[in-house]
Amino acid sequence: xxxxxxxxxxxxxxxxxxxxxxxxxxxxxxxxxxxxxxxxxxxxxxxxxxxxxxxxxxxxxxxxxxxxxxxxxxxxxxxxxxxxxxxxxxxxxxxxxxxxxxxxxxxxxxxxx
Amino acid sequence: xxxxxxxxxxxxxxxxxxxxxxxxxxxxxxxxxxxxxxxxxxxxxxxxxxxxxxxxxxxxxxxxxxxxxxxxxxxxxxxxxxxxxxxxxxxxxxxxxxxxxxxxxxxxxxx
Numbered sequence: 001x002x003x004x005x006x007x008x009x010x011x012x013x014x015x016x017x018x019x020x021x022x023x024x025x026x027x028x029x030x031x032x033x034x035x036x037x038x039x040x041x042x043x044x045x046x047x048x049x050x051x052x053x054x055x056x057x058x059x060x061x062x063x064x065x066x067x068x069x070x071x072x073x074x075x076x077x078x079x080x081x082x083x084x085x086x087x088x089x090x091x092x093x094x095x096x097x098x099x100x101x102x103x104x105x106x107x108x109x110x111x112x113x
Numbered sequence: 114x115x116x117x118x119x120x121x122x123x124x125x126x127x128x129x130x131x132x133x134x135x136x137x138x139x140x141x142x143x144x145x146x147x148x149x150x151x152x153x154x155x156x157x158x159x160x161x162x163x164x165x166x167x168x169x170x171x172x173x174x175x176x177x178x179x180x181x182x183x184x185x186x187x188x189x190x191x192x193x194x195x196x197x198x199x200x201x202x203x204x205x206x207x208x209x210x211x212x213x214x215x216x217x218x219x220x221x222x223x224x
Contacts, residue, residue: 031210033212035214040121040216041216042200042214042215042216042217043157043200043214044214045211045212048210048211050210058211090156090157094210096210101147101159101162102157102159102212104156104157104158105156106155106156107155107156
């Protein structure tokens with residue numbers, strides 16, 4: 001079974017802190033994605049990566065950066081956390097084709113105080 | 114207009130009922146379509162892909178109407194365990210591997 005894991009289920013941070021969210025997949029997938037999910041807005045793509053060290057901005061990249069140094073690991077970084085970044089963060093991965101299923105991690109619920 | 118639109122519901126139906134959801138998409142060049150299921154406080158999981166000819170998986174049937182730019186999901190003989198949020202997902206046709214998610218339709222199957 002494909003497994004996507006995220007470093008924390010719940011995280012509480014203070015405004016201005018630098019926050020790292022880690023995602024690891026164990027199926028040698030090419031593509032990895034970071035989304036945030038908010039009520040009434042659905043899942044919105046922050047960044048995705050189609051190869052090691054390669055990344056593309058999604059719909060809402062402002063205030064975020066990403067790192068993919070190894071194929072299995074995709075990190076989301078909040079440079080200076082703000083209260084409007086309080087959300088559920090979901091990582092996903094897939095093999096590489098447009099028809100391919102995305103496999104999601106369990107999510108990290110981040111609260112910024 | 115949103116890129117992918119769904120009726121948020123909730124759809125409250127009795128066990129055994131048949132229920133259908135629609136989802137409209139704005140980009141006529143979209144190529145791939147999916148239904149995901151998301152249980153409360155859980156991650157989304159693929160329910161089924163949607164093919165041009167329509168496809169069925171047990172009690173679930175998915176249809177694609179390219180002319181009217183919508184996809185549908187039909188659930189027959191609803192079970193309590195079908196209670197969840199159903200997300201419509203459309204691939205971005207710009208050439209990148211980007212997926213657009215609808216906000217989801219909530220289904221509650223009642224005993």
